[in-house]
Amino acid sequence: MEKCIVIIPAYNEEKNIEQVINGVKECLPQADIVVVNDGSTDTTEKIAKKIKTIVLSLPCNMGYGIALQTGYKYAKRKNYKYILQLDGDGQHDPFYLKDILETLITEKVNVVIGSRFLKKESYKPPFFRKIGMKIFSFLTSLIIKQKITDPTSGFQGFNRDVLNFLTSEYFPVDYPDADVIIMFHRYGFKIKEVPVLMKKSPDKSMHSGLKPVYYIFKMFLSVFVTLLRKTKKKEGE
Numbered sequence: 001m002e003k004c005i006v007i008i009p010a011y012n013e014e015k016n017i018e019q020v021i022n023g024v025k026e027c028l029p030q031a032d033i034v035v036v037n038d039g040s041t042d043t044t045e046k047i048a049k050k051i052k053t054i055v056l057s058l059p060c061n062m063g064y065g066i067a068l069q070t071g072y073k074y075a076k077r078k079n080y081k082y083i084l085q086l087d088g089d090g091q092h093d094p095f096y097l098k099d100i101l102e103t104l105i106t107e108k109v110n111v112v113i114g115s116r117f118l119k120k121e122s123y124k125p126p127f128f129r130k131i132g133m134k135i136f137s138f139l140t141s142l143i144i145k146q147k148i149t150d151p152t153s154g155f156q157g158f159n160r161d162v163l164n165f166l167t168s169e170y171f172p173v174d175y176p177d178a179d180v181i182i183m184f185h186r187y188g189f190k191i192k193e194v195p196v197l198m199k200k201s202p203d204k205s206m207h208s209g210l211k212p213v214y215y216i217f218k219m220f221l222s223v224f225v226t227l228l229r230k231t232k233k234k235e236g237e
Contacts, residue, residue: 002081002082003032003078003079003080003081003082004028004030004031004032004080004081004082004083004084004101005031005032005033005034005071005074005075005078005080005082005083005084006024006028006031006032006033006034006084006085006086006097007034007036007068007071007072007074007075007083007084007085008020008021008024008033008034008035008036008071008085008086008087008088009036009038009064009067009068009071009085009087009088010035010036010037010038010040010044010048010067010088010089011037011038011039011040011044011061011067011088012040012041012042012044013040013042013044013088013089014040014042014043014044014047016088016089016090017035017044017047017048017088018047018048018051019090020086020087020088020089020090020094021033021035021048021051021053022051023093023094023095024086024094024097026094027094027095027097027098028084028094028097028098028101031084031097032054032080033053033054034053034054034055034056034071034074034075035048035053035054035055035056035088036056036058036067036068036070036071037055037056037057037058038058038061038062038063038064038066038067039057039058039059039060039061039062040061044088045057054074056070056071056074058070064154064176065171065176068085068166068176069166069167069171071083071085072163072166072167072171073167075163076160076163076164076167079160080160081159081160082101082104082105082157082158082159082160083157083158083159083160083162083163084097084100084101084156084157084158085154085155085156085157086154086155087154087155090199091198091199091200092114092154092155092196092198093196093197093198093199095197096114096155096194096195096196096197097157099114099194099195099196100112100114100155100156100157100194100196101157103157103192103194104157104158104159107192108190109159109189109190109191109192110158110159110161110162110184110189110190110191111156111157111158111162111181111184111189111190111191111192112156112157112158112191112192112193112194113148113150113151113153113155113156113181113191113192113193113194114150114153114155114156114193114194114195114196114198115149115150115153115193115194115195115196116150116153116196116197116198117149117150118149118150118193118194118195118196119195119196119197121197122196122197122198123198123199123200132152133150133151133152136151136152136177136178136219137149137150137151139178139223140178140181140182143182143185143223143227144181144182144185144191146185146191147193148181148191148193149193150193151177151178151181152177152178153196153198155196155198161189162184162189165183165184165187165189170183177219178219178223179219179222179223179225179226182223182226182227183226186226
């Protein structure tokens with residue numbers, strides 16, 4: 001089988017990271033695992049290294065997008081064909097990595113998104129978050145002319161063709177969500193959603209105070225800029 005890597009961005013996840021890593025190992029023993037330690041101040045890095053996982057440590061907390069892109073650049077440099085990602089907080093069930101990988105391989109798509117809204121057992125997000133998800137689901141689906149139910153899902157998989165975009169200057173470095181899916185479409189990548197189970201995640205700073213308002217404003221702006229931006233052709237075209 002072609003080389004496969006699982007990227008796990010993590011910030012202060014000492015309570016969850018070992019369970020997440022072990023879940024990935026049990027589900028996909030053939031895959032390499034890289035934890036991107038986003039400037040954690042707890043023992044996240046130490047725990048990940050103790051259970052013999054590749055750890056890339058950022059000097060300070062740089063944010064979710066930068067942590068992900070650090071993993072993407074590593075995957076590109078090491079020439080992995082399949083790249084999977086899930087969060088380090090235990091929200092994403094590693095069991096469904098197999099479904100994401102199998103879809104990438106058998107259906108020959110470029111991007112696979114794990115959707116919590118295609119599986120009835122998944123947790124129901126808080127009301128205002130759900131409203132935001134519905135808005136961006138509608139907007140994304142309208143723009144790319146394909147139904148997308150969970151544009152905010154960080155439970156995803158890609159093939160090697162997508163890495164050139166993910167490691168470019170166009171990749172957003174704070175909250176890559178609906179804007180990235182739209183850009184995938186504009187680059188001509190084939191996208192598919194698969195059902196996954198997600199658990200309720202800890203209420204982190206991204207969803208506290210006025211940050212949800214900032215997120216919605218930023219995402220609308222980012223989508224608008226994405227639609228204005230001239231896309232480059234995929235490598236080989």
